[in-house]
Amino acid sequence: MASSLDTFRNTLKDIRQSLRDRFVAGEPANILVRTHSDRIDALLRQVWRQIRHGFSSSEPTRLALIAVGGYGRGELHPGSDIDLLLLGERTDESVRQGIGEFIAMLWDIGLEVGHSVRTLRECETEARADITIATNLMEARLIEGSEVLFDALRECARPDNIWPGRAFFEAKWSEQQARHHKFHDTTNNLEPNVKEGPGGLRDIQMIGWVAKRHFGADTLQDLVEHDFLTESEYQSLIKGQDFLWDVRFALHALAGRREDRLLFDYQRILAEKFGYRDDGRHLAVEHFMKQYYCTIGELSRLNEMLLELFQEAILYPDSAEAIPLGRRFQARNGFLEVVNENIFKHYPFALLELFLILQQHPTLLGVRATTIRLIRDHRYLINDTFRSDIRVRSLFIEILRQPHGITGALRRMHRYGILGAYxxxxxxxxxxxxxxxxxxxxxxxxxxxxxxxxxxxxxxxxxxxxxxxxxxxxxxxxxxxxxxxxxxxxxxxxxxxxxxxxxxxxxxxxxxxxxxxxxxxxxxxxxxxxxxxxxxxxxxxxxxxxxxxxxxxxxxxxxxxxxxxxxxxxxxxxxxxxxxxxxxxxxxxxxxxxxxxxxxxxxxxxxxxxxSVQQTDRIAETKEEALQILRQEGILKDEGRKDRIEALWQSAGADYFLRYRPNEIAWHTDAITDSQNRTAPIVLVREGRAGLDIFVYMRDRDRLFQTSTTLIDQLNLSIQDARIVTADNGMTFNSYVVLAVSGHTVVHDSTRYDEREIRETLIRQLRHPDEAISPVSRLPRRQLRHFTTDTTILFHDNDANHRTIMEVSTGDRPGLLSQIAATLTRCEIRLHKARIATFGERAEDIFFITDKDNRPLAEPIRECLRMKIIEELA
Known part of the structure; x- marks a missing residue:
């Protein structure tokens, strides 16, 4: 047995290496997936025959080894599971033991197997209960064993025996809609799923399943003979399928396992593998992904049209009476159609009129598939003469002026190829x-x-x-x-x-x-x-x-x-x-x-x-509104508090009243003037208008901003805005607007945040701000590894406020703000305000800064700071 196992392993290794070599040499996947399936068939037969001798209580005709699913279709990518059905007239202990040995050996030699063991009755029962199982059995293919059992399976589990036509179509249609919804109903995700996403391989398979169930079509070519598919549509489907097979085959080969997501990890590599090159305007990967998106877009449109054709044939086999909707259109079974197939040829402007009719009759369910096909076939009429037609131009604008259905009309125009043509x-x-x-x-x-x-x-x-x-x-x-x-x-x-x-x-x-x-x-x-x-x-x-x-x-x-x-x-x-x-x-x-x-x-x-509002007016208005809030809360009744408020506001300076809103000032003022400890840090935390508001009031000192940002980062919070005002008495008002690191507001994030815990953590550390704090050690998101963003730093003066504005553009990463804060501390730079923005993999942060004497930065200091930050972030 051990020598057989080694032989089988070596055979599988040779199969895989041969496939890789042929793919690298340029052989297309549409040949290789068939070859792979055939060679795995041969390997399974060898293993089956060896193990089969141990089934002592069973006659040879009582078991069948059957391929199902994609393997049943004869389509096997490098990382695809080997889906098997082991079918027996009965499954006694001896049979199950032998099957267990067979499956174990397949895993031992390196095959990833998905299998089920059933009798005929069990297959029929399961297929009736589950449309996915019924679909798998439609694609069953005998590898080895009893042809009698296999023929009986095909008869008893035949979809038309167990799934009525309407029920089968509606179940598969619902299945596709649910699958598309998982991908936000768009073909154009950043990391699309080649198999399951809209316009992916599963959508092509969907056409095949419905065709097989209702017309007995074994191939897409059969649909051409049934007049449900034109030759050009067939060629588009096959061309799209071949492209997606190449991409999927390459993904599996690169990943060394099943991987159907076109991740950033692989996009650049695949672009190079398929021969795309950078040019002056676009990267090679952008050219590759454009072909990908255009391919699945066309496949998605064909899927929609063909399923609507099936729907008309299956759900509405008897043609209902047509209801006229103007001279050129009519409704049948709730769907819009042209009155005859020459309408677009005689009235090209009707290519746009159709969408207006749909908007004006919102009870219509859509466009009949035969009319969709006519639209696609007559897109060639949209040329400069067409675009110059006053009727066409008026129709397009009228579509945009309708009270309802504008988005739907434009999306439908896009799907049918009219929007891009116009x-x-x-x-x-x-x-x-x-x-x-x-x-x-x-x-x-x-x-x-x-x-x-x-x-x-x-x-x-x-x-x-x-x-x-x-x-x-x-x-x-x-x-x-x-x-x-x-x-x-x-x-x-x-x-x-x-x-x-x-x-x-x-x-x-x-x-x-x-x-x-x-x-x-x-x-x-x-x-x-x-x-x-x-x-x-x-x-x-x-x-x-x-x-x-x-x-x-x-x-x-x-x-x-x-x-x-x-x-x-x-x-x-x-x-x-x-x-x-x-x-x-x-x-x-x-x-x-x-x-x-x-x-x-x-x-x-x-x-x-x-x-226009002047700063002095703004300050006066803000103070008055803040006083009104304090008055309403009864805080001004205490004469001692009134004196402390006046002293606090006097020391705060004009900048404080320009940078904070009245309700924030009242919040700060109440806490500060009520505190009995004049030296301990005051930390306030509350749910604000746009996130969590964190306020720190304490004596100014070096590393305060650095300490605060590091602590906030360690709490898995992301700073969006920072405002720092230093009062005349040496105290500092530090405010932060924070979100969860996910970008959600704290109250809506899946992570639980305790405002009291945040406050106590900050107070505990801020009592000893000179103590070193370990920087955050969160790993960056997987996708960030695939983007390199150079750090650029720009300075310009803010003359009105006598500050320097520093703009830092760099790659996003955990702890970024803490790193910049540490550099500002080392360079003795004072921060007055920061605005934090993240654009995907890129952070673009704005800092309003001065030197330690509150003056705009001189050129030598700017250059020194630039080099220090670039060095820190390298």
Whole structure:
């Protein structure tokens, strides 16, 4: 037995090495997966025959070794499981013992086996109960053993015997929908699953299963003969399947095991393996991933169309009476169709009219598959003449002006290939990805998410859903903009020039203006849309990189925006853009920053430049509002407290009242003036507007910021904002807005955070701030290992506040802020404010700093600090 085991192991080793060598030499996976299956068949037969002699109580005809699932189809990738059914007329102890020895030997020689042992009756019972088992048995293939048993299995477990046609289709359809939902219903995930994701191999298999169940089709080619698939569609399916097989085969070979996720770990390697190269605009990996996304996008569209064809044949076999919907369209069984197959040839503009009809009849379930096929077949009609047709242009804008169904119409136009054909600039961004962790969708998918977000604001307003606090302002603003279609056009064009080289905002602005003028918008409207596209990053960059509570910053921003109309449109586009870039990007902190900037700018615009808020006015207003809060809480009734408050505020200085809101000042003031210990650190923790607010009041000293940031990091909290004000009496006000390291607010994170524990931890260490603290030792996320971000540091002066602004861009990592804080301490640099922002694998942090004498940094100090930080972060 031992010598046989070694022989089998060597055989398997030879099989695998041969496959690797042939794949490296360029042989396609569509041949290798079949070869692999055949050679494993031969190996299993040898093992089976050796073990089979031990089944003393069974006759040879009473057992069958059967391949099921993908192995049953004869498709075996390097890391795929060997799925087996061991079928017996009966399964007595001797048979089970022999089967156990067989399976054990397969594992011993190095095969990963998934197996079941059943009788015919058990197979039938299980198949009736579970659609997955029924589907597996549809693909059963006899490897060795009783043909009689195998034929009996095929008869008793035949799907048409145990699953009615309608039930089978609906079960598989629900199965696919649930699977797609796991991947957020998009083909364009950063690390897509080649097998299970939308448009992946499972979607092709889905077509095959339904075809086999309902038409007895053993191959996709059979569907061409049944007139359910055209030759060109068949070629598209096979081409897509071959590409995905190559990718999956390579993934398994690289990982040395089953790995169906196209992880960052492998994307660059595969791009090189498949011959892609960097060029002036795109990395090789971006070219490779574009082909991947375009391939699965086309497969997803074919899957949708063919399943709708099946649905019509299975669920609606009897043609219902047509209901006219205008001269060119009609509804049948709830689906829209053309009145005859020549409509698009005679009326090309109907290629857009169809989507408008769908919007105007929201009870329609969709488009009939035969009409979808006609749309795809007539895309060639969309040329410059088509785009210049006044009817076509009017229809496109009318689609954007409808009260309902705009997102659905644009997504459907995209799926059917009409949107890219009508807007060639949009066609260029289809499948285009950016190789980073910030942009989690391709540019086209992101664009459609942005439109969807804008429509969400409209829905919230329409439903008067005031409970939706995060988007209540968006809904209110949305209702007040004069032309909503301008916002959608800005959304369509805001990233349309990505990948062309140059400033995509400027290039896209020119494209958007030209589009608007071609579609008969006024020059003012065209310029408004162009301004939105060119400045679509202005609001987010200002909120994240500037001190938006400084009146001078607000006045300058208001001058850039110009009027409320521009501000309203820009605010809506910005929120929709951020939410459509990365699901993890939008949080309460960004919501509060954008809302505060919007509201402060709106107030500045109402006042006008001649009545703009000055710092002295702002300070006076803030003090008065803080006093009002303290008065309402009864704190001012104590004359001693009033005196202490006056002394505290006198020492705090003007900067304190510019940097904090009235309710924060009242919170601080109450705690500080109520404390009996004038030297012990005061630490306050509460749930704030945008995260957890942590406030520290104590005597200023070296390493205080470094100590605080390290402690907060060790508590698995992520600092979003830091404000530091040093009073005239040497005390310091340190404030932090923190989120969980996941980016969620602390109350919504899965990790439990105890405010009391956070407070006590900080107090305990801050009593001894000179004691060394171990830096955080969390491991970085897996994906971060695959990105190298150079550290760049820029300095510029903030003349109004007599400070230097330092911008640090570097790779994100645990403990980053603590490292920078330690360097600032060593270089005797005072920090007054920090704004922390993370964009995927990249951190972009802003620090407002001075030297130890509170002066802006001189050039030699800047250069020294730059080198020290780069050295620390290397």
């Amino acid at each position: 807007l060639p600039l949009f066609e260029a961004i289809i499948g285009q990805m950016q190789y980073d962790l910030f942009h989690v969708y391709t540019v086209d998918e992101h664009t459609l998410f942005v439109i969807g977000n804008l429509r969400t604001f409209a829905a919230i307003h329409r439903q008067k859903n005031e409970q939706n606090e995060k988007f209540a302002l968006c809904a209110k603003v949305f209702a007040e903009i004069p032309k909503q279609e301008l916002l959608y056009i800005a959304g369509l064009f805001h990233d349309i020039a990505k990948g062309r080289g140059g400033d995509h905002s400027r290039l896209g602005a020119a494209d958007a203006q030209e589009f608007c003028l071609q579609h008969d918008f006024s020059r003012y409207d065209a310029m408004l849309v162009a301004w939105l596209v060119e400045n679509h990053l202005l609001l987010s960059m200002t909120s994240q990189r500037k001190d938006i509570y400084d009146p001078d910053v607000i006045n300058h921003f208001a001058a850039e925006v110009g009027d409320r109309t521009h501000l309203d449109y820009l605010y809506l586009l910005t929120v929709a853009d951020i939410r459509g870039t990365n699901p993890e990007l939008w949080n309460d902190w960004k919501h509060i920053l954008l809302r505060d900037l919007y509201e402060a700018t709106l107030l500045a615009l109402r006042r006008g430049p001649e009545n």
